[in-house]
Amino acid sequence: MRLVVDLNRCQGYAQCVFLAPDVFALHGDEALLFSPRFDEAQRDRVEEAAAACPVQAILVDYSDEPTRGAEPHVG
Amino acid sequence: MSADADVEVLRREGRIVVVGASLAGLRAAETLRDKGFTGSLTMIGDEPYEPYDRPPLSKQALLGRARAEDTALPRRREIDAEWRLGVAAEGLDRQAKRVRLANRDTVPYDRLLITTGTRARPWIHPDEAALDGVFVLRTRDDSVRLDRKLAGSPSRVLVIGAGFTGSEVASACRERGLEVTVAERGPAPLVGALGGVIGAVADRLQRRKGVNLRCGISVTALEGDYAGRLRRAHLSDGSAIEAEVAVVSLGAIRNTDWLAGSGLAAGPRGIACDAGCRVFDVNGIVTDDIYAAGDVARSPHPLFDYQFLSLEHWGNAVEQAEIAAHNMICAGPDRRPHLWLPMFWSSQFGVNIKSVGVPSLGDQLVVAQGTLAEERFVAVYGYHGRVIAAASFDGAKWLGFYQQQIEAAAPFPPEYGTVDRRTETLEPVDPAFPDPHLPTHGPTVTLTGHSPSERRVEFVPSHA
Numbered sequence: 001m002r003l004v005v006d007l008n009r010c011q012g013y014a015q016c017v018f019l020a021p022d023v024f025a026l027h028g029d030e031a032l033l034f035s036p037r038f039d040e041a042q043r044d045r046v047e048e049a050a051a052a053c054p055v056q057a058i059l060v061d062y063s064d065e066p067t068r069g070a071e072p073h074v075g
Numbered sequence: 076m077s078a079d080a081d082v083e084v085l086r087r088e089g090r091i092v093v094v095g096a097s098l099a100g101l102r103a104a105e106t107l108r109d110k111g112f113t114g115s116l117t118m119i120g121d122e123p124y125e126p127y128d129r130p131p132l133s134k135q136a137l138l139g140r141a142r143a144e145d146t147a148l149p150r151r152r153e154i155d156a157e158w159r160l161g162v163a164a165e166g167l168d169r170q171a172k173r174v175r176l177a178n179r180d181t182v183p184y185d186r187l188l189i190t191t192g193t194r195a196r197p198w199i200h201p202d203e204a205a206l207d208g209v210f211v212l213r214t215r216d217d218s219v220r221l222d223r224k225l226a227g228s229p230s231r232v233l234v235i236g237a238g239f240t241g242s243e244v245a246s247a248c249r250e251r252g253l254e255v256t257v258a259e260r261g262p263a264p265l266v267g268a269l270g271g272v273i274g275a276v277a278d279r280l281q282r283r284k285g286v287n288l289r290c291g292i293s294v295t296a297l298e299g300d301y302a303g304r305l306r307r308a309h310l311s312d313g314s315a316i317e318a319e320v321a322v323v324s325l326g327a328i329r330n331t332d333w334l335a336g337s338g339l340a341a342g343p344r345g346i347a348c349d350a351g352c353r354v355f356d357v358n359g360i361v362t363d364d365i366y367a368a369g370d371v372a373r374s375p376h377p378l379f380d381y382q383f384l385s386l387e388h389w390g391n392a393v394e395q396a397e398i399a400a401h402n403m404i405c406a407g408p409d410r411r412p413h414l415w416l417p418m419f420w421s422s423q424f425g426v427n428i429k430s431v432g433v434p435s436l437g438d439q440l441v442v443a444q445g446t447l448a449e450e451r452f453v454a455v456y457g458y459h460g461r462v463i464a465a466a467s468f469d470g471a472k473w474l475g476f477y478q479q480q481i482e483a484a485a486p487f488p489p490e491y492g493t494v495d496r497r498t499e500t501l502e503p504v505d506p507a508f509p510d511p512h513l514p515t516h517g518p519t520v521t522l523t524g525h526s527p528s529e530r531r532v533e534f535v536p537s538h539a
Contacts, residue, residue: 002149004128007420008390011471012427025140028425030469033135036128037145063150067125069158 001043002061003050005034009057016049016058024049082406085185089114091403092174092182093156094164095190095330096120098128099369099392103188104154106400116156117182119174123161124215130389132218133240134422137225137247143218164191167337172364186403189334189346189354189367190396193327193387198235203297208305209321212240221322225251229319232256233308235294237264239421241324242277246423249284256287256316258294258308261509269434269466271507273454276447276468284424297321327387329371339365340527345373345385347527350412352399355527366403368395373523374413378481379433379463383523388419416478420471426450431474432464432481440506441488444473444495453477456506457487 003023005016012030016023023046027033038046050058091107093100096118104116120126127146135141159176166175173181195211198204208229210221225232225248232248234241237259248255261267263274264281281288289310296309309315331341339362340347340355346367347355352374354365369392373385398413421428437456443465445452453473456464461484465477473494480489488501 002147004149006390006393007130008418008429010420011475027138027422028427028469030427030471031422031425032427033138033140033422035135035141035145036131037141037147059149059151061149063153065150065153065155067158067160069160070125071123071161 001038001040001046003034003036003038003046004059005032006057006059007032009055011055013054015052015054019049019052020045082404085114086110086112086404087114089185089404090117090183091115091186091188092117092119092184093188093190094119094174095188095192095369095371096122096158096160097126097190097192097369097392098148098389099190099192099396100188101126101148101154101396102151102393103190103368103396103400104156105151106397107404108152108154110401110404112404114185116154117159117184118154118156119159119162119164119176119182121161121163121177122214122216125158125160127215129213132215133212133243134247136218137222137244138250143215143222146215164333167334167339169338169362169365185364187365188396188399188403189365189371190369190392191330191333192370192392193329195323196325196328198297198321198323198325200296203299204323205303206297206299206305207303208319209297209323211323212244213327221320224320225253229253231316231318231320233258233294233316233318233321234324235308235321236324236326237261237277237281237288237290238267238324238326239265239419239423241322242281242423243421244322244324245281245286246284246425249286249424254287255285256289256318257281258292258310259288259290260293262290264288264290265428266507266509267435269430269454269506270437270440270456271509272440272447272504273466274507276450276452280424280426280450294321327370329385331371344523346371347383348372348374350374350376350414351402351410352395352413353402357527359527366399368392368399375525376414378414378416378484379436380525382525383527384417384433385523386415386417388417390418391415416481418474418478426468427471428466428468429471429474430464430466431478432456432462434464434466434506435508436463437506437508439487439503441501441503442497443489443501444470444493446497454506455480455487455489457503460487461485462487462489 136143195213231254234257264277266274293311334341373383375381394415402410439457453470462480
């Protein structure tokens, strides 16, 4: 599963960090670091985090349509 | 057939080609399908990978939080595209409405969207750039290679250029416990994007975190050993430093070379387009079948004297792509303007740096909240007596407010009271931007003049 955070929107409320600590972390007081790829096992937590984000900055995959011709993901 | 009927035919069975398969290209493709485009969609990209996110490459990917290979962008929807990846576009024939690829294939289009973005500016001497240990950082592959090299605990990393990317690399190296020297030609880090007053804060921050920061200095030569490995760098003050790794962070070059001879207004500062993302030709006549979006585009903005802005910003790529996609398949009166307010972020040395507006247009600056000394503040930039930009260090929650102030052309200095204001009266100071004719390194806003072909700023590489 892929995700991205719009860090222009992010204001460091850190709700995602509480809800999915394996995927989101604060670096210092305010800067958010996220894991752009996460395991299926984290899916519920990440979706909860996306829903709870006060500024709705988290975008999670809506489609797993294959990208034909792309070099496959390794590992 | 009326023009409106043409648009209906285009939406139903037209051929749209997107050159540049990164953030802007992907979001444009999704928007086209969202808006009901059912024709054929071709995505052309010079890298062999599906669209991926670049900001993590200098942050998470160097901090061990994520692998550069894992930065593929999430999809908003299915786009049913034909992907032509790993092959660059090499030319454009506007008469025949065809894109020529590096493998000699040609791809015909009814509407073309150009989202070719930028590439890292390479080190000026190609033979030195080829030394083992000399890196740039722009792509997934760059990040993988740099991360692997840093994992080998090099004795010292030299970062050339203290713009945002260079500063983020230096930050990651310090967190990894590596010795870092940063060489910056300007008087302070981030000076091109935020000016010397804020640059001085970044300067203190870097030194406090253990960076050996050398400002007002340029690297004149990189020297290798007998086996072609980087061993030292020579500086403009006559000194030299030993380093196993050099990360060249001298900003970006817009990928417009492939448009040479196409007759479009494309050059080193980007591709000129109108506020509706339609590309100009060299005569200043707007085309109606070619659009541009993202880092490669430059377009006029009413809030900033209608100057053509070129923006290397993540948010701009998304927004401009959506506008371009909408306008590509709409009749004239339904088209929308791209009036995005420039906005970006950087995280480095544990501090969240954000900016909104165009700081480099500012002729005055006040610290409206917090203090520079605490490295936690909001600085507001004024231009001709109105608020034109704001920048924050760990103050992101306030920027939405200043965004409204900029959009409303609120008076400067600000007349309202603010939270965490430390002085009775706000004393405006000169924000201390360097001469705009001198090159700067940070991914930020570039004012590129009032005409489609004008170029005010030109990069002049320093020679040894």
